[in-house]
Amino acid sequence: MTVVPAQQGGSGGTSGLYDVLELVLDRGLVIDAFVRVSLVGIEILKIDIRVVVASVDTYLRFAEACNRLDLEAGPHRSPGLPDLVGEITESGARGKSKGALSGAAQTISDAFKEAREESEPEPRPRARRTASRRKEEQE
Amino acid sequence: MTTYVYGIARRGHGRLPERMGGIGDPPCPVRTVEQGDLVALVSDAPQELRPKRRDLLAHQNVLAEAGAGGPVLPMRFGGVSPDDDAVRAVLAEHEKRYLERLEALDGKVEYNVKATHDEEAVLHQVLAENAELRAMSDANRKAGGGTYEQKLRLGERIAAAVQQREATDAVMVERALEDASEERSPGPQSTGWLANISFLVKREHTAEFLAAVDTLRERAPHLVLQVHGPLPPYSFTG
Numbered sequence: 257m258t259v260v261p262a263q264q265g266g267s268g269g270t271s272g273l274y275d276v277l278e279l280v281l282d283r284g285l286v287i288d289a290f291v292r293v294s295l296v297g298i299e300i301l302k303i304d305i306r307v308v309v310a311s312v313d314t315y316l317r318f319a320e321a322c323n324r325l326d327l328e329a330g331p332h333r334s335p336g337l338p339d340l341v342g343e344i345t346e347s348g349a350r351g352k353s354k355g356a357l358s359g360a361a362q363t364i365s366d367a368f369k370e371a372r373e374e375s376e377p378e379p380r381p382r383a384r385r386t387a388s389r390r391k392e393e394q395e
Numbered sequence: 396m397t398t399y400v401y402g403i404a405r406r407g408h409g410r411l412p413e414r415m416g417g418i419g420d421p422p423c424p425v426r427t428v429e430q431g432d433l434v435a436l437v438s439d440a441p442q443e444l445r446p447k448r449r450d451l452l453a454h455q456n457v458l459a460e461a462g463a464g465g466p467v468l469p470m471r472f473g474g475v476s477p478d479d480d481a482v483r484a485v486l487a488e489h490e491k492r493y494l495e496r497l498e499a500l501d502g503k504v505e506y507n508v509k510a511t512h513d514e515e516a517v518l519h520q521v522l523a524e525n526a527e528l529r530a531m532s533d534a535n536r537k538a539g540g541g542t543y544e545q546k547l548r549l550g551e552r553i554a555a556a557v558q559q560r561e562a563t564d565a566v567m568v569e570r571a572l573e574d575a576s577e578e579r580s581p582g583p584q585s586t587g588w589l590a591n592i593s594f595l596v597k598r599e600h601t602a603e604f605l606a607a608v609d610t611l612r613e614r615a616p617h618l619v620l621q622v623h624g625p626l627p628p629y630s631f632t633g
Contacts, residue, residue: 279582279629279630284472287400
């Protein structure tokens with residue numbers, strides 16, 4: 257996906273929509289006299305992608321990760337992260353058919369989860385996913 | 396017919412993307428509404444405007460195109476005026492403020508920087524810096540991973556140490572990049588990042604800004620930095 261063609265000329269100008277969505281929706285000039293389009297469903301963007309939360313799940317995950325950690329190897333080895341932006345952009349396009357942004361945002365956040373899970377050496381415990389689901393619903 | 400507003404520029408801007416496709420399906424052609432020394436970049440608003448992916452992109456693309464030709468105050472997505480006259484009234488009412496802001500934004504672009512920890516690298520650091528945690532981790536490993544309780548205890552301590560690093564690293568990111576920028580603005584509140592900061596950067600200094608990001612990457616390889624820009628100055632409209 258090519259976005260913002262006019263932004264060429266500086267490296268790093270390859271932002272996909274997801275990367276700047278929060279700015280388009282939450283920053284920029286607002287004029288009180290204008291009617292604002294309803295942004296129902298946008299709060300799903302606040303879903304945590306990789307956040308340290310004080311939870312048993314996180315503690316166990318960290319403890320396991322430390323067990324696997326090879327302290328003899330350099331701390332700066334390539335983390336082997338997937339090309340998140342590419343993954344998101346591709347999957348995000350599927351959101352088109354859903355129309356509303358809530359659909360697109362859901363697809364995008366799903367893509368994030370997929371990308372994250374694909375990058376994990378072993379499957380994430382089911383409990384963690386349900387826990388974060390619950391969190392979304394509460395928010 | 397209601398009027399959708401993309402952004403506001405000075406009348407002498409000269410390179411506004413008129414007739415470019417804006418929001419809507421089929422795209423409503425972009426046009427201008429002039430008032431005094433200001434000009435608003437507008438199009439008709441589709442009957443039922445919702446934050447669709449296509450329309451968000453159109454909003455973004457119109458602003459990027461216009462911004463390439465001179466300073467533009469970007470509107471937040473989704474502002475609809477009852478008609479063109481109401482747009483003129485707003486331009487007239489706030490002319491001084493908008494002109495001042497356009498002056499301040501002339502030749503500048505926004506870069507948004509998001510930082511996360513590379514988990515493995517940050518765990519390495521935390522263990523390397525703390526002998527006690529290292530000993531706990533070693534003991535667990537020798538015990539075949541440790542009991543549930545032992546794992547919890549270690550994990551809790553490590554989570555606290557990582558959280559502490561998140562706070563100090565957020566400050567480090569801001570300090571490392573502020574000198575290469577004119578202004579900075581914390582990004583919208585969202586979780587998942589240890590830092591989410593927008594920087595206003597002079598166009599002619601973008602190379603220096605990106606070099607500062609690269610230097611930070613080298614200096615702090617446990618950070619994963621995402622840089623997005625150049626963007627319309629959404630975070631600096633005043």
